[in-house]
Amino acid sequence: MKIFDTQSQKLREFTPLEDDKVKMYVCGPTVYDSPHLGHARCYITWDMVYRYLKFKGYDVTYVRNITDVDDKIINKAKETDSTPEEIASKYYAEFEKAMQELNVSQPTIEPKATENINEMVDIIKLLVDKGFAYSVNGDAYFDVSKFIKYGRLSRQNIEDLKAGARVETSDIKKNPVDFALWKAVKDETELGWQSPWGKGRPGWHIECSAMSKRYLGETIDIHAGGSDLIFPHHENEKAQSEAAFGKDFVNYWMHNGFVRINQEKMSKSLRNFVTIQDVLDKYDANAIRFFILTNHYRMPVDFNDEALQAAKNGVKRLKNAYEDVKVEIGEEKIQEAKDLLSFLFDEIAKTGQIPFHRIDKMQELEEKIPAEIMNDIIIHFKNFIAAMDDDFNTPKALAIMFEMANCAQKARQLQKDESAAFCVGSLVKISEVLGFDLKKAEKAGDEVTAQLMDLIIDIRHMVRKEKNWALSDKIRDRLTAIGITLKDQKDKTTWSFQ
């Protein structure tokens, strides 16, 4: 498996530091406002990576932090006449809800910055002791000139940074590029913690160094986040951690591209952001995930209504394959096929080999999977693995899902139920690895609606038997007008919300 590493700027074969264990850290959100589509892209991307690594058989520890102490939170609290804690907990709740609705899996550990203040102070102390940091007036700064490798990750050199007009100058810093590890409170009422340098709060970058060390160790496999974090955030984290512990901080740095809107980056400062909730009001989680995964994770992706609509239509086709086959052969058969295939797929994913040594299992597979599609299924599946192994080429992986859907529909139309079951079973399996839920209805109706629909369809069935097309079409048209679509299939009629 190859992963593009930001530091070396190339694809590198992925090898975990320790056996099959993967330690993965993703920079989480600062909870000071509603989560937007940019967050959706970021966390869906890393969720996909997490799911795929697990599928490959790795024992993944996935840490995604919550930044709940920060100037932006404090400012928001002042503006809204509330406390930083209230702001953080309010937006944290919104974030959690959005992640859940997007079918983003829960990380292994989701630590909060405020629960790791002592760990941060310890690192700062270590840095001061080692001479990599200095304190002035209750602040503590990292002395960039002491860390030779500074700039390695983002390929910046200190001189150029100084020359850039955007570096904040400050009288108390030794060097304009030095960054804050600890910031003294301005007055005693402000949010802060005691430290050897007085009451204050941590700088932005130190939290990730502290949490990464605490939950994963001094050197980790993967550290990921949005590409805007490369500099200065990740550069600074790296400097702190490596200076403090004297070890490489991260083996593979990964960064996702941005969501753009009208050719511009979507961001809070540009005020052009669309919240996740806005999008969820119109499109479901599958459509949003599809929209994001049709682009390679490192490329920018342009948000607009047509793109989301196209994604929605694409998902619909995949879901139709599942639903059409389900109507014909039943959910149990699909589930059975999927369970059987899971064994095969999991083995191939982990070892790259067809598990011929599992004689009993393989015999069962060969008996149950029609020979005519066995080969196709394995080839499709291997293509899927190859695509994903190539730096998570999800656009290619999606193309393979469409091939599986096509295989299922063709088999269904030829009345080859077994083949259809296995094609759709492999489609469902792969869709789950990518975090889709093809079984989910777009909108859930209540029990009464379901029963009413059964009744209406029943009555219409009788009308159609009498060839009263005028009335049966009228029923269908009226339902369409309320947003319910009827599909007359062979001997069954199904319905769904538009």
Add this chain to the structure above:
RNA sequence: GGCGACAUGGCCAAGUGGUAAGGCAGGAGUCUGCAAAACUCUUACCCCCAGUUCGAAUCUGGGUGUCGCCUCCA
């Protein structure tokens, strides 16, 4: 100014040097009482110029254009 990314059909998008996956939209057909869905077929001189090569979307150089980071940002 420094660092970096991208330019492929109407739109989105993949692409390992040997003449272009896939999706959306459109068109035609099959199926269906009609629809819907599905299935089949259907449209590309890969931004420009030069070079390397038997051969380049793919490599090199030079343009042009768009975007990002260097200040908070996923």
